[in-house]
Amino acid sequence: MQFSNFQEFIEMGGYAFNVWSVYGMFLIFLTINLYGPLRKNRQIIRDLKRRYALNAQVPPMSAGAGSQPSPGSETTEEERT
Amino acid sequence: MDWTWFHKWGSPKWFYELSGKWLPWLVGAMVTCLLIGVTWSLLFVPQDYQQGLTNRIFYVHVPVASISLAFFPLMAMAGTIFLVWRMKLADVVVKVAAPLGAWFTALALASGSIWGVDTWGTWWVWDGRLTSLLLQFFLLLGVVSLRTALEDSEGAARACALLSIVGCINVVVIKYSVDWWNTLHQPSTNFTLATDQANGPEIWVPLIFMIVAVYLFFAISLILSTRNEILQREKRAQWVMDLVAKS
């Protein structure tokens, strides 16, 4: 242990700003890059659910024929199973 | 030689399922390494006799900077695989690696310059390492903006794969030329990787924990983004429909 009390730990031998800003940025960076994709994943699943529900309402004839009502359907990948 | 693994790797569904199984383990390992690494580096690492306690910055900067150098080779490899074998998954990697690489490079730059405040007395110095990282950052942003500009997904995928390969070669050339430029302009920067003195295990063991943690984080983040991209691209596939229905 390099520090005898909590105060010293916070002060970091006079480099409090440098050390804590780097660790803070690191933390923010980790959070953004983990939480971001996770939240996006939930959002995608929610969107897809809505889209599938919509497609289910449309008669099956036109369901696959290019009637995508919601935005974000510009990617036209071939279907693969 | 059995080549089925190669086709499997090309299958987004297979990747999605396998990565789903791996993720909890990866996250667990990362959190463990991160907790050990951060606690150890902040609390127990002895101070450097020249830099004092700023050597703590080193435990964030070094892992992040070392990974940010791996992005262009990674993207170039994935790009080559995509261009040669048309493996869809490789394009997904090229696509999600570019912004993630920009994040890593930005953090490496910021932590490097904060570390340098004490050593150099200013926030920014045109040091060889920082300069080539900055240029790499710009190149990564170039790949990201090319992807955004070319909306057509197939064309954009191939163009970005090609640009990644060109960029990878270029990053190497930039690295050497910037080092050359730097040695001629600034004969000595006493900015060494702090491991020169007193590199006993109490210095490098926590570093290894941090490096492992950051590498795992890189893998996890890449996998998470790849999974999202797969879901969006395969939204008409039956397995995605089943998956969404189950959740």
Added chain:
Amino acid sequence: MSAARSTLAGAVVATLRRDLLIAYKRKNDLFNPFMFFVLVATLFPIGISPEPEALGEISAGVLWISALLASLLAMDNLFRADFEDGSLELLMLSPHPLYFLVLAKNIAHWLVSGLPIVLVSPLIAYMLNFPEGAYSTLVLTLLLGTPVLSLLGSIGVALTVGLGSRGLILAVITLPMSVPVLIAGTLTVSQTLEGASLSGYLAIMGAMLVAALTLAPLASAAALRISVN
């Protein structure tokens, strides 16, 4: 064998001639990059300082950066007109390797946009109080360096040729790639002024040119195949 070679050479020469002729007919293409170079170089004394001392110090960098920006600006002409009128597609349909045709277009483009800049550079250098004794080095480095800039730029142009607004993205892609050339060019000049032997630096620039000549058209050709469908 000889017949096949002569047709390839014929195609290259024809492409070269055609591009030069078009440039000659459209005098703007000939004049604009050159004018841009002179204008940018003129802005520096106004923006920084008209002091001869200060100008002499930065003149090599100013000339190189102006040349870099001028070549970037000129890059847009390389494939765009041909893309818009469809002749680029015809070029790609030709039986000859696209590599050589792209190389020919690059050479023509450099002759039109790069060479005038190289030729006018001593005059601008004089106006910027460029240190005596390095004029020949400056011209030599520009002569070796500007083709590399065009070759690198052609990759970016080929990737973005189908885009509506490509000016900024072209700069974002191309400028970082041009940094090694800028470093080599300015270092060669500054080291010559300090009395170093020129040959090693010129060898590096020559190596860059050879590498760019062999690799860049390959990448540009591949990029064109991607962009033009």
